Amino acid sequence: MSEEPSVFVGGGGADYGDPQRLLLGFGNRHGLIAGATGTGKTVTLQILAEGFSAAGVPVFLSDVKGDLSGLAVAGDPLGKLHTPFMTRAATIGLDLQYRAFPVTFWDLFGQQGHPIRATVAEMGPLLLARLLELTDAQEGVLNVAFRLADEEELPLLDLKDLQALLVFIGENAGAISNRYGLVAPASIGAIQRRLLVLENEGGAGFFGEPALDLADLLLTDADGLGRINMLAADRLMNSPRLYATFLLWLLSELFETLPEVGNPDKPKLVFFFDEAHLLFTDAPKALVQKVEQVARLIRSKGVGVYFITQNPADVPQNILGQLGNRVQHALRAFTAKDRQDLRLAAQTYRDNPAFSTEDAIRDVGTGEAVTSFLERKGIPGIVQRTLIRPPSSQLGPIDPSMRAQLMAASPLAGKYDTVIDRDSAYERLRAREQKAATEAARPDEATPSPAEAGPNGGTETFNRGRRYEGGGAARNGNAAPKPGGRRSDSVSETLAKSFARQFGNKSGQFVAKSGEALVRGVLGSLLRKR
Missing domain, CATH: 3.40.50.300 (P-loop containing nucleotide triphosphate hydrolases)
Incomplete structure (x- = not known):
């Protein structure tokens, strides 16, 4: 034998x-x-x-x-x-x-x-939390960030994507907390600081594409x-x-x-x-x-x-x-x-x-x-x-x-040398911010249509789908329009309102294109499957 x-x-x-x-x-x-x-x-x-x-x-x-x-x-x-x-x-x-x-x-x-x-999404929240030495509460916020990235179609490829998403979560903490539980600013800040330490140690280069x-x-x-x-x-x-x-x-x-x-x-x-x-x-x-x-x-x-x-x-x-x-x-x-x-x-x-x-x-x-x-x-x-x-x-x-x-002489020579920075969470959030800035700067119509007019024949300024500009006084019909016909919303307020409306419509309706949410490495999939 x-x-x-x-x-x-x-x-x-x-x-x-x-x-x-x-x-x-x-x-x-x-x-x-x-x-x-x-x-x-x-x-x-x-x-x-x-x-x-x-x-x-x-x-x-x-x-x-x-x-x-x-x-x-x-x-x-x-x-x-x-x-x-x-x-x-x-x-x-x-x-x-x-x-x-x-x-x-x-x-x-x-x-x-x-x-x-590897991309941030491939690493997943469990391993990333281990890497950043996060507490349980901070790991919970990181899980919220990954879930939100899925639901809002914000690909997490490199560290700047995750950093931008954390800023976004901090600015919309109220709406997000109502959906997922408290998202504490202190936890967001702690994650941001740990990401900065990782960058200083040279770890940022590991995250990105080509993966x-x-x-x-x-x-x-x-x-x-x-x-x-x-x-x-x-x-x-x-x-x-x-x-x-x-x-x-x-x-x-x-x-x-x-x-x-x-x-x-x-x-x-x-x-x-x-x-x-x-x-x-x-x-x-x-x-x-x-x-x-x-x-x-x-x-x-x-x-x-x-x-x-x-x-x-x-x-x-x-x-x-x-x-x-x-x-x-x-x-x-x-x-x-x-x-x-x-x-x-x-x-x-x-x-x-x-x-x-x-x-x-x-x-x-x-x-x-x-x-x-x-x-x-x-x-x-x-x-x-x-x-x-x-x-x-x-x-x-x-x-x-x-x-x-x-x-x-390697068969892989040149394949991974050039970093690819494609459209992802960072770029998409910037685009949303620019759109909100444009909306915030746009003047209101000088004369409201009958459908938009208030009970006093149009003496109030009322934005379709939004609150009265004058708060409670406007609802009583006693407020005058803002000078110049412009809204008082700032860019951040406009972005927050837009997100709140979109987020409210999406809550409970998210279904990933593949039939399930993104798989976060075997450690994540084992947690779900076993």
């Missing part, structure tokens, strides 16, 4: 167990790469990315420290690491061949890779190798909430977009979530529950998610239990808390009678790991001590000139 397709991870040697392989058929069952700083997690990530790419599986990963770009070039047979690499390869029975892999560079800031963007086409993450090259999509995250890590929120948004978009595939022979995409603890730090319980649902359901779309973190305890238990493929590098036990975490980590593995799992996790050296991969029928494999294989690509970063050459 031929061997099942797999990714070779390591093994071999007198003091180690059998060669360890990650079966491609279980690559979408998720995984974990854990270990203390400096124990070899980055190299493990690199060799897994190589293995999936070689099998024709596209990969998405974050280059947190800036040293994974070497995947794009072959290892150096004249380099100082060649001899130790070949020695290890011989030990574990690997025929090491240096080679490069197809890499697509991405960057939210558009400097070290192709720009990557990311998810099909561009699923490409293979001419030789059938899966493209490795690499997000430049060294600068992005200065804004950890933006980093975590972006990756979670991307994961939810993949879930919504990709079709069900059941149990494929190999994943359609493997997604590596580095610094995974940032996703769960201070996250509300509702958000963690939604992440758990995504992790459980997205494997049916053929997507494998691999969390990378220092300690397995960084990942909630309900999510940790879904991670079937594990590479555990050394954990250091200096404190009582460290020893407790070590003990808990060891308990999540299937015991090997040949050694103590707890001792092995504590004692393995750099480049070694305790591993367990799913076997046939999805059974967790017995834990093994493993020598991790050396990479085929360059270990360490490439120089900027090489990165520029690879970006220029």
